[in-house]
Amino acid sequence: MAVQTEIKTYLNYINGSWVSSVSNQVEPSLNPANRHDIVGYVQRSTLEDLNAAVAAAKQAQASWRKRSGVERGEYLYKAARLLEQRLDDIAETMTREMGKTLAEAKAETMRGVHILRYYAGEGARKVGDVIPSSDSEGLMFTTRVPLGVVGVISPWNFPVAIPIWKMAPALVYGNTVVLKPASETAVTAAKVIECFHEAGFPNGVVNMVCGSGSVIGQGIANHPDIDGVTFTGSNAVGKQVGRAAFERGAKYQLEMGGKNPVIVAKDADLDLAVEGTISGGLRSTGQKCTATSRVFIEKEVYEPFKAKLLERVKQLKIGNGLDADTWMGPCASESQLNTVLSYIEKGKAEGAKLLYGGKRCLDGELANGFYVEPTIFEEVDLQMTIAREEIFGPVLALIPVDSIEEAIRLANDTEYGLSASLYTKNIGNALQFIQDIEAGLIKVNAETAGVEFQAPFGGMKQSSSHSREQGQAAIEFFTSIKTVFVKASE
Numbered sequence: 034m035a036v037q038t039e040i041k042t043y044l045n046y047i048n049g050s051w052v053s054s055v056s057n058q059v060e061p062s063l064n065p066a067n068r069h070d071i072v073g074y075v076q077r078s079t080l081e082d083l084n085a086a087v088a089a090a091k092q093a094q095a096s097w098r099k100r101s102g103v104e105r106g107e108y109l110y111k112a113a114r115l116l117e118q119r120l121d122d123i124a125e126t127m128t129r130e131m132g133k134t135l136a137e138a139k140a141e142t143m144r145g146v147h148i149l150r151y152y153a154g155e156g157a158r159k160v161g162d163v164i165p166s167s168d169s170e171g172l173m174f175t176t177r178v179p180l181g182v183v184g185v186i187s188p189w190n191f192p193v194a195i196p197i198w199k200m201a202p203a204l205v206y207g208n209t210v211v212l213k214p215a216s217e218t219a220v221t222a223a224k225v226i227e228c229f230h231e232a233g234f235p236n237g238v239v240n241m242v243c244g245s246g247s248v249i250g251q252g253i254a255n256h257p258d259i260d261g262v263t264f265t266g267s268n269a270v271g272k273q274v275g276r277a278a279f280e281r282g283a284k285y286q287l288e289m290g291g292k293n294p295v296i297v298a299k300d301a302d303l304d305l306a307v308e309g310t311i312s313g314g315l316r317s318t319g320q321k322c323t324a325t326s327r328v329f330i331e332k333e334v335y336e337p338f339k340a341k342l343l344e345r346v347k348q349l350k351i352g353n354g355l356d357a358d359t360w361m362g363p364c365a366s367e368s369q370l371n372t373v374l375s376y377i378e379k380g381k382a383e384g385a386k387l388l389y390g391g392k393r394c395l396d397g398e399l400a401n402g403f404y405v406e407p408t409i410f411e412e413v414d415l416q417m418t419i420a421r422e423e424i425f426g427p428v429l430a431l432i433p434v435d436s437i438e439e440a441i442r443l444a445n446d447t448e449y450g451l452s453a454s455l456y457t458k459n460i461g462n463a464l465q466f467i468q469d470i471e472a473g474l475i476k477v478n479a480e481t482a483g484v485e486f487q488a489p490f491g492g493m494k495q496s497s498s499h500s501r502e503q504g505q506a507a508i509e510f511f512t513s514i515k516t517v518f519v520k521a522s523e
């Protein structure tokens with residue numbers, strides 16, 4: 034075990050200053066590749082800290098909203114430049130803190146840079162429409178105003194991209210922000226907020242308070258001075274957040290789980306389908322809300338698809354995400370590892386056939402981390418737990434089907450509706466899939482995971498609050514429309 038000489042403590046960011054929690058308590062953020070490696074200490078905050086952040090955000094809002102969108106955008110451009118300059122350090126921190134490979138962490142950090150630049154540009158774009166009034170002497174138009182103070186509750190699986198895709202539009206449209214990042218990745222979040230600090234945002238416009246979900250997260254949902262809450266995470270918590278916000282009349286936006294299907298048609302390019310299934314299902318150790326979980330394969334190609342998939346999965350190198358040859362890192366935390374292992378046990382107990390993997394990895398150095406083998410089941414009944422609940426781990430269920438119609442019907446037999454893919458060369462299959470699949474993100478001949486910042490993202494059914502994030506869609510959540518009618522007086 035390496036001896037750590039200096040472990041930094043990361044502070045909350047309130048009203049333009051880095052401050053300790055009034056609790057004087059911190060908690061360690063651990064490296065999931067090696068539980069003995071503490072990435073940093075983060076604040077275990079109280080409601081008093083949250084109140085201070087919300088008060089600062091509320092005060093700052095009055096002047097922030099009065100600035101032009103172009104001016105607000107300039108701050109985002111500065112934050113983007115700083116994030117890009119620090120990309121290597123922030124990506125390495127993300128890998129150490131959350132486990133995804135360094136290549137994925139770098140790509141995600143760069144995605145954060147692009148999101149900041151995209152929303153910086155939004156500051157100069159139109160916010161309303163002129164609508165013909167029935168009164169020929171009247172001028173009728175829409176304009177938009179910010180919500181006020183926005184609370185951002187973010188998860189650990191995209192520690193840079195998700196906070197940024199929520200904060201950047203919030204800020205450019207004139208809101209001020211209080212971020213509560215997941216404790217598991219709060220060091221990475223602090224480094225992102227350092228970029229906002231150095232970009233010179235006025236005091237109180239951006240704030241970060243670290244702490245437990247039940248205190249700070251729930252505190253954001255309940256806070257009377259927080260006008261909008263945007264959340265990504267589990268369904269159970271999301272619904273709790275939504276209920277609390279609804280009760281007090283605040284606006285809320287929830288992005289939650291998925292049980293995302295891939296359908297492989299008998300005419301599919303099987304190599305492409307295998308690559309897409311592996312990448313969509315197992316990259317980031319399956320810890321994406323868009324990850325592939327169920328694979329429906331037309332019977333004619335079931336065996337060749339399965340053989341190719343197994344051959345390819347055997348080649349995947351599991352290890353520390355900082356090692357250049359690692360393809361799949363650990364689960365992000367011990368509790369996530371235990372959740373994944375318990376789903377695998379349920380799968381076996383309920384009668385699914387384990388084709389590959391299924392165990393915790395305990396060889397050599399891996400024993401110090403939270404590693405699990407990529408896992409493939411077949412003979413999966415759609416009523417089994419592993420076919421119904423979000424696992425958030427590298428676990429795939431293979432299900433043979435007689436036709437594309439049957440595949441779509443079974444794929445839709447879930448409470449979720451986030452993303453879905455079809456592999457086919459037949460345009461008729463593709464059109465039917467686009468028409469009938471119940472998902473907010475639909476791909477043909479591409480994997481279920483991976484969203485683009487300039488396009489709307491969100492789910493149907495229980496996967497979201499039916500709102501959309503990112504792209505131009507973000508303006509719908511982060512602003513309110515005012516319809517204005519003006520007429521000259523005699």
Ligand SMILES: NC(=O)C1=CN([C@@H]2O[C@H](COP(=O)(O)OP(=O)(O)OC[C@H]3O[C@@H](n4cnc5c(N)ncnc54)[C@H](O)[C@@H]3O)[C@@H](O)[C@H]2O)C=CC1
Nearest residue numbers: 187188214215246247250251266267270289290322423425
């Ligand atoms: N949709 C997605 O992208 C994500 C889905 N998940 C799902 O959630 C499962 C559990 O992961 P967790 O980290 O426990 O997710 P979670 O839903 O508990 O955490 C997400 C965020 O909510 C906060 N939070 C927790 N309890 C809260 C509460 N009572 N009120 C307000 N905020 C609260 C957390 O601190 C974190 O910042 C995963 O296995 C996965 O299925 C987790 C992370 C991301």
Ligand SMILES: O=C(O)CCC(=O)C(=O)O
Nearest residue numbers: 320321322323482483484
């Ligand atoms: O697939 C992606 O790029 C984003 C997934 C996502 O938003 C999530 O897992 O929370």
